[in-house]
Amino acid sequence: MSPTPTLPSWLTRIGVFDLETTGVDVATERIVTAHVGVIDAQGHEISSQQWLADPGIDIPEGATAVHGITTATARAEGAPASVVVQEIIESLRALFAQGIPVVAYNAAFDFSLLHHEADRHDLSPLGTPGPIIDPLLLDKKFDRYRRGKRTLEAVAEHYAVPLDGAHEASSDAVAAGRVALALAQRYELPETAHELHTAQISWARDQAASLTEYFIKVGRLDPEDALDGSWPIR
Numbered sequence: 001m002s003p004t005p006t007l008p009s010w011l012t013r014i015g016v017f018d019l020e021t022t023g024v025d026v027a028t029e030r031i032v033t034a035h036v037g038v039i040d041a042q043g044h045e046i047s048s049q050q051w052l053a054d055p056g057i058d059i060p061e062g063a064t065a066v067h068g069i070t071t072a073t074a075r076a077e078g079a080p081a082s083v084v085v086q087e088i089i090e091s092l093r094a095l096f097a098q099g100i101p102v103v104a105y106n107a108a109f110d111f112s113l114l115h116h117e118a119d120r121h122d123l124s125p126l127g128t129p130g131p132i133i134d135p136l137l138l139d140k141k142f143d144r145y146r147r148g149k150r151t152l153e154a155v156a157e158h159y160a161v162p163l164d165g166a167h168e169a170s171s172d173a174v175a176a177g178r179v180a181l182a183l184a185q186r187y188e189l190p191e192t193a194h195e196l197h198t199a200q201i202s203w204a205r206d207q208a209a210s211l212t213e214y215f216i217k218v219g220r221l222d223p224e225d226a227l228d229g230s231w232p233i234r
């Protein structure tokens with residue numbers, strides 16, 4: 001049996017980031033709640049910030065069913081969307097400036113939506129954020145043929161990471177960070193966070209191409225269509 005990989009030194013502290021939104025289209029949907037925090041190598045959260053935004057549009061009932069925030073609650077208690085977006089960007093920018101990698105599960109969703117929100121409110125976006133760790137990409141890369149769902153809930157259960165309050169931004173963010181730590185303890189990662197970030201760009205492209213091929217084969221995509229494998233911004 002191979003020895004358990006040593007946790008990389010750059011995982012001493014990692015940022016965690018999650019958004020709950022009005023829907024799933026990164027170009028048009030809006031932020032409702034957000035969480036940015038930092039956890040240590042044992043998975044304990046040592047700092048955190050949370051936001052509730054008034055997205056400026058009605059929150060669909062389907063989205064409310066997921067995260068529990070109604071339009072009335074967001075309008076009554078949420079901060080203006082432009083303020084929330086700016087503060088999230090500033091918090092993430094500060095982590096990256098310190099060289100702290102940020103974990104986000106399915107990172108292309110959260111970082112892309114944040115990018116489009118910045119454009120919407122005429123704010124300066126993160127640009128090319130990084131280093132980012134995406135446990136979804138890592139899990140697909142290192143355990144490619146495992147059957148079953150790859151939702152955060154399913155993957156957290158697979159790696160024995162507790163997830164109380166799924167689809168609540170703070171719970172999801174911290175759980176994603178702990179899944180990243182679990183993956184690093186099981187599989188050998190690159191020597192630096194920047195090397196891992198660069199590797200994930202190609203992994204995302206390859207995984208999208210593979211899924212495109214499968215979807216065309218089963219009739220879920222037309223032969224001339226393709227999934228966007230851009231990462232972490234699409």
